[in-house]
Amino acid sequence: MTSLLYGWPNVDVACVWLPQLPLRAEILRHPAWDGQPIVMGGGPSDHKTVQLCSPEAEKAGIRAGLPLREVLALCPQAIVIHPDPVRIAGTLEEVLLRLQRVAPAVELGDEDTAALRKRARAQGATPGWLRESRLFVDLRGLQQAYQRELSILERAIRAVAPPLLQPCIGFAGGKFAASMAARLAPLRGCHVVPAQETVEFLKPLPVQYLPFTPDIVERLTLLGIITIGDLARLPFSAVQAQFGRPGARAWRLAHGEDDEPIIAHPVTPVVRAALRCDDDPLGSVETFQAALDQLLTRAFSNFIMRRGCSARQLRLRALLSDGSSWERSFTFKEPLSGKHAVRQALRSKLKAANMLPTAPIQELALELLGLGPETARQLPLFGSRIRQQRQLAEAARQLAARYGYSPLYRPVEVEPWSRIPERRWALTPFEP
Amino acid sequence: MVAHSRATMGAYTLRTLNAAQAIAVETDAAGTPLLVRRSSGGQTRTVVKVLDRWRIDDEWWRERPISRLYHVLLLENGTRLTVYHDLRAGSWHAQSDAGSWAR
Numbered sequence: 001m002t003s004l005l006y007g008w009p010n011v012d013v014a015c016v017w018l019p020q021l022p023l024r025a026e027i028l029r030h031p032a033w034d035g036q037p038i039v040m041g042g043g044p045s046d047h048k049t050v051q052l053c054s055p056e057a058e059k060a061g062i063r064a065g066l067p068l069r070e071v072l073a074l075c076p077q078a079i080v081i082h083p084d085p086v087r088i089a090g091t092l093e094e095v096l097l098r099l100q101r102v103a104p105a106v107e108l109g110d111e112d113t114a115a116l117r118k119r120a121r122a123q124g125a126t127p128g129w130l131r132e133s134r135l136f137v138d139l140r141g142l143q144q145a146y147q148r149e150l151s152i153l154e155r156a157i158r159a160v161a162p163p164l165l166q167p168c169i170g171f172a173g174g175k176f177a178a179s180m181a182a183r184l185a186p187l188r189g190c191h192v193v194p195a196q197e198t199v200e201f202l203k204p205l206p207v208q209y210l211p212f213t214p215d216i217v218e219r220l221t222l223l224g225i226i227t228i229g230d231l232a233r234l235p236f237s238a239v240q241a242q243f244g245r246p247g248a249r250a251w252r253l254a255h256g257e258d259d260e261p262i263i264a265h266p267v268t269p270v271v272r273a274a275l276r277c278d279d280d281p282l283g284s285v286e287t288f289q290a291a292l293d294q295l296l297t298r299a300f301s302n303f304i305m306r307r308g309c310s311a312r313q314l315r316l317r318a319l320l321s322d323g324s325s326w327e328r329s330f331t332f333k334e335p336l337s338g339k340h341a342v343r344q345a346l347r348s349k350l351k352a353a354n355m356l357p358t359a360p361i362q363e364l365a366l367e368l369l370g371l372g373p374e375t376a377r378q379l380p381l382f383g384s385r386i387r388q389q390r391q392l393a394e395a396a397r398q399l400a401a402r403y404g405y406s407p408l409y410r411p412v413e414v415e416p417w418s419r420i421p422e423r424r425w426a427l428t429p430f431e432p
Numbered sequence: 433m434v435a436h437s438r439a440t441m442g443a444y445t446l447r448t449l450n451a452a453q454a455i456a457v458e459t460d461a462a463g464t465p466l467l468v469r470r471s472s473g474g475q476t477r478t479v480v481k482v483l484d485r486w487r488i489d490d491e492w493w494r495e496r497p498i499s500r501l502y503h504v505l506l507l508e509n510g511t512r513l514t515v516y517h518d519l520r521a522g523s524w525h526a527q528s529d530a531g532s533w534a535r
Contacts, residue, residue, distance in 0.1 A: 421450050426447060426449055
């Protein structure tokens with residue numbers, strides 16, 4: 001086990017852990033809060049209890065599950081904030097996108113330990129934003145790209161996350177060991193566990209870190225099996241007989257046998273455009289629409305869209321003046337290539353109820369997703385006339401419903417041979 | 433013989449296409465248009481040249497026979513205008529695309 005990087009040790013996986021990401025994402029927005037007691041909890045659909053708190057708040061006696069009304073009594077200078085899932089997801093996604101430029105195979109993995117499951121059992125369902133996500137990087141095949149120096153790759157990985165997020169990096173032979181290495185790494189530091197040292201590294205760690213349910217951990221504790229090394233000393237057959245498939249997997253992990261592959265997160269190009277209006281937040285539908293038009297213009301002037309790409313999805317994210325965030329995603333029925341087509345589709349979707357933000361907008365971001373080649377409508381070789389007639393009939397019915405009569409007429413030949421011009425053609429009401 | 437069903441015939445209301453519009457025309461002694469005014473409040477235009485002329489006499493067997501003298505006029509602003517003189521009523525009318533068949 002070493003934190004010093006010389007050459008390229010026998011490691012295949014890197015894990016980037018962003019501890020307390022929900023809190024650090026807020027600190028990223030307010031750097032002055034770094035080092036302050038911060039308490040997060042009381043989301044719109046959550047219990048009014050502390051969900052997460054900074055180490056400074058923990059020193060004051062605040063812990064997860066404490067009612068929020070008791071926070072200020074324990075720590076008057078505590079900063080109490082509500083969770084912002086949109087900002088958390090956006091921060092994590094930004095790190096993921098940057099990491100995908102460092103290495104091609106990056107997996108976004110949820111932390112799934114007995115400690116989290118126990119907490120979920122005690123407090124109800126764990127909110128999605130509270131699940132600390134980890135990023136796994138497949139290192140195989142990267143030696144040449146980084147001159148067989150792991151330190152160069154480590155610096156490249158570190159550069160993808162802002163220092164205020166306090167990323168911890170672990171290198172190991174498998175995902176589980178890399179995850180544990182990241183957990184034991186100092187803040188903004190790294191920990192390297194070569195594959196041949198995995199068993200020794202895991203031996204003193206508590207069994208709670210293994211992917212067990214809280215029930216199994218309790219049984220292990222009652223049986224006197226406290227560390228991963230204790231579990232590793234048991235026969236495989238006995239562990240498997242007692243704990244089934246999870247037990248077998250944990251036993252293999254304890255012996256450094258971790259063949260769980262890294263499932264690369266797909267690299268999806270995204271075109272973004274954003275604007276800030278701190279001084280004069282967007283508070284009306286008209287200004288919101290104008291801002292959307294401006295963002296669409298900027299998004300479609302991106303070089304990717306100028307090549308004629310089409311977008312299948314559109315996501316709007318906004319930070320509101322009341323401190324909350326807002327997000328809406330729209331999927332179009334068909335890929336749209338032009339700004340006007342997207343604007344038209346977006347406007348019709350925003351007309352639906354509860355589609356607009358509930359407070360003035362300070363920051364608005366537009367993302368075009370699901371980018372693909374330019375689309376064109378291929379008319380069928382047969383039957384296009386029938387389809388056109390159906391569309392025309394539908395349009396006539398809508399007009400008749402709106403005006404009380406159909407203002408559509410069909411020209412018909414009456415006396416095409418006539419020398420009198422007005423006798424040759426006439427208009428009859430269009431009857432679908 | 434089949435009895436009349438008394439049902440309506442469901443006839444469509446036909447609207448005339450390319451109906452003639454009344455127009456005010458001043459002519460010289462020979463009946464050649466000199467000035468035209470499209471409507472009561474419209475601007476009066478001077479006729480620069482008569483580009484074409486033809487006559488239609490039709491339906492002479494009916495109660496209201498048709499007798500028209502068509503003119504294709506070039507106006508001072510460069511536009512072409514087709515008008516006809518109803519020789520029976522003595523009125524003038526403008527009618528677009530009137531000569532495509534006749535000529």
